[in-house]
Structure formats: structure tokens, C-alpha cells
Amino acid sequence: MGINPFHVMKLKYKEPLLLPKTINSSDIQAILKMAYDEQNKATTQYTKSQCNRDVAVLELLFATGMRVSELCSLNNADVNLSARFIRIMGKGAKERIIQLTNDEVITTLTKYQKQDRELDESFLRNRDGHRLSEQSVRQIINKYAKKANLKMHVTPHIFRHTFATLLLEEDVDIRYIQKILGHSSITTTQIYTHVSTKQQRLILEIKHPRNRMTIH
Template sequence: MNWKAKLITHKGIPRIAVFFDKDVRLIEYVKTFKGATWSASKKYWHLPDTIANRAHFKIPPTPILSEEGIRQLEKFKQWLQAKRYSENTIKTYADALKSFLTFYTHKTVSEITNDDVIWFTNEHILKNKFSTSYQNQIVNAIKLYFKTIRNEVLIIDKIHRPKREKVLPNVLSKEEIKFILEAPSNLKHKAMLSMIYSCGLRRSELLHLKLTDIDSKRGIVLIRQSKGKKDRIVPLSIKILEMLRVYYVQYKPMVWLFEGQNKGVKYSEKSLQSVLKQTLQKTKISKPVTLHWLRHSYATHLLESGTDLRYIQELLGHNSSRTTEIYTHVSTKSLEQIKSPFDDL
């Protein structure tokens, strides 16, 4: 049958994704497998990752990392931890290096060369159609590993690195933002989503806010040790402050501004994502909105209201002004002043 299958992770669970052109017979056939599920967002069927299913779809056994590879990976992780890299960065870099060392499990680590990195890029990353950002992460991780653990320098110019995709940030209109923020009936849910938009927060920044980070007298929010291990302050909306006061009286959080069911335990990322999903179901917005869209919208709306780009950079916590400048490409303020020649026909 004309299909392709590969291993994936769906909601943290190993699965087998099956790809094929739309065919009623194939759809009915895949449905005969126990646990077969259609992913509307990814546009593929996926099945339980079992030995029988792997054999049926001719998926080769997963390579196992050698003992030497395990030791090298652990050394790399310890170095990253000692340098105080964030947990997310450590996981990303460690996973990237693990996939590389697993690919070369048949060679000793000391035998791996610059040419092996090029071969890995072509035979693993490109053939599996991984994203350019993932490819760059892999190369960055391998480069850092060679430099710090192997004390060798890779000739990066010889390694194929893709041009970064120039993807514009997704932005919602103020009307759409209003629909989203007014949709939740639960006050905590409303307050969390409103905080992200009104302060331009990242998801992790919201969840790491403590009660002491809200300075009502000065009208600011202190965001501690965010991306790049930097502290910054952002203005606190009067409307948000009033909402938080009502929220505090009702929920009485102890340590974190937003806590889960157990007092003193911060709200989980998974639950926050679920809040947005439930909220979107109550609106008529069909766009694949993520929490980060609220941050993008905050920045774009500030720009459209006349806020200087340098201030927006500070408010968002960007290291480079080039990162912030991308919002000039999605702002409609200047576009609205341009008249299409079509209107004169």
C-alpha cells in the first residue's frame, strides 16, 4: 500500500504516524488498528507504538545510545548545568546531541569528525524533513559539545546551515483579543490570559510570577530571571490590578500569583494551555491561536499606538532590536495610509 510511517510523540506518548494521500480504502484500513486516531491539526493518522505495529509498517528498531555516548551526554549536561543554562535549553541541547550520538552509535565518539556532522545533516535531518530551526539547534549543540567536552573546534563553514526562515509573528486584532479575554467564566482563567496580553508575558514568565512581584504602589510587575536570565519590569494596567485584587480575595494564593489546586504549587503549563483551548472553543475564532500570539499582539498593538520600538524591546526583554523590529512588518498602521491603485479604476 502507498503510505509512509514514522515514529512521533503525541502529548508525550510514543505513537506511529501514518501518511498517505486521501483514500477511502486506506482510511478504513487504518481504522481497523486498535487505538487509531486522526489528528485534525497535523493531518495524519497515528497509532499506538507497539512491536506489532512497527513490524506491520516496516519501521526499523530504534537505535540505542552506546555506553560511551551515555557518558559523553552526561558530561555535556553537567557542563550546561554548571553554566546555569535554563532547563529548557539543557533539554533541547541534550536531546539534540543524543540524536546525533545515537546516529553514530557504531563509531566511537573520538572517531566522529566534521564530515560526520555533514552526513548526519543530509541523511537524518533533511531526509526526515525536520525544520530549519531544529537543524540549527542540532548544529549549535554539536558545536558546543565539541568545544567544551571534546576541546575541539568544528569548522562550521563546512557544515550546511540553512537560512533562517523569515516567519512573521501571528497577531490578533484588538476585537479578537477582547473576545478571548471576555470568554472565560472562571476568574482565574480570565486573569491569567489578561496578564499575558496586558504585560506581554511569555508563558513561563506568567507561571513564575510571585505575589511579591506585583508592585501595586509603583504600578509595575517585576519579571525575574526570564529568558537570558534577565530581570525586567513592565507597567501594570489599572484594569488588571483591579481584576487581580478581586482574584486574590476569591482564590487567596499563598506563594505564586497563579497556583494550581494545591496551595503553594504554581499553575502548570499544560493546564494553562488547556485554559486557552477551552476559551477559544467559546469564541468564534477559528485561527490556531497559541499563548504566544497574545504576546505578539501586545507588542504590535503597542507599536500601532505609537510606542517607540526601543521601549517595546525593553518591555519584551529582547536582547537585540532586530528581534523587536519584526513587529514593524505586521503592524497595519502604515499600511492603512496606503491607497491601492485598484480603488482609482
């Protein structure tokens, strides 16, 4: 029986690095503005309650960077607005606390929280009073992204990636971002350092003194 040369060959297949898609902070602002505009235009109690819910969904995603599954799993007991924090149950039943530091976000969530809580323990609910689904969250984002005339298909994960990337660009230590996102390994969080090279290029183009020098 001949020797199979493949037995002694060591092959490594390196999967291509898929950088997370993000949007600009101005795009996030445009989406939020569309949601608040709809909220201000609402006339009936039903449309007001739905708009309050939609704004709460968008603000929570951007304020915390949580996963859509974590968002939909939030219960009333997890949202402590007087103490200004959210308790999130992440992957592997790992609990983390995220502080809410923006007054407008607190005001928005308080307005939504004051709506009829009914008997359902879930914080975010659909029109029937049951727990909001992940698909419904995607539809909410898509609705206001279209109203903001964004060409890119915006998903809950893009909100999460944008949250992380913007923090990194503000020089937040990657270990803090890891903890906020609920990553068990820093390796997962480090992918955002690749995304921030876009900002690095922009900084070097605008700020580097060599670009203001004329040699010839």
C-alpha cells in the same frame, strides 16, 4: 590528490523569515469577554475562584506581553498592585518591571489576589494550590478562544506577538517595545516591523489621497 572545489566555495543558507502569528484586538476582546462572562455566571466558590484565576491569566498576558514561562514563574512578591507594577524575571535572570495602567486589570487582579493565598508563594495556582503550569495556561486560552468562536489556534505566544504588534501600530518606539518584551537585542524585536506592514497596507488603501482621485 585532486583539489576539492568545495573548499573554496562560500555558501550562505538564509533561513526563511517566519513572521509571528497575531490576532486582532477585537479577537483579544472577544476572548476576554468570554472569560468575564464565565466569571459573572459562576455560582459556587470553586468556580468563582477558577474563573477569577482564568481572567487574571488572560489579563496579565495581554497587559504585559510576558512569556508564558515568565507568567507561570510569578510569585506573590512580584505582583505589587498598590504600586501598580509586575516584576518579571526573564531569560538570563534579567529582571524587568512592567507597569499596570488599566483600572479594570488592577480590579481583576486584586479580586484574584484576595483569594486564599495558602502557603504556596506562586501567584497563579492550579486547583490543588500549586504553581500553575504552562500547559494549563494554554488550556485556559484555548477554552475561551473556542467560546469566542475563533478559528485560529491561539497560544500564549500569539498573545505576546499581538501585544507587541498592536503597540507598534500605535507608533510606540520599537526600543520601548524591546525593553517591555525583555529582548536582549533589537534585532529580535524588529521582526514585528514586518507584521505591521499589514496595517501599513490598510492605511494606504484607506487614507492615501490617490485612491480618491479619478483621472480618466
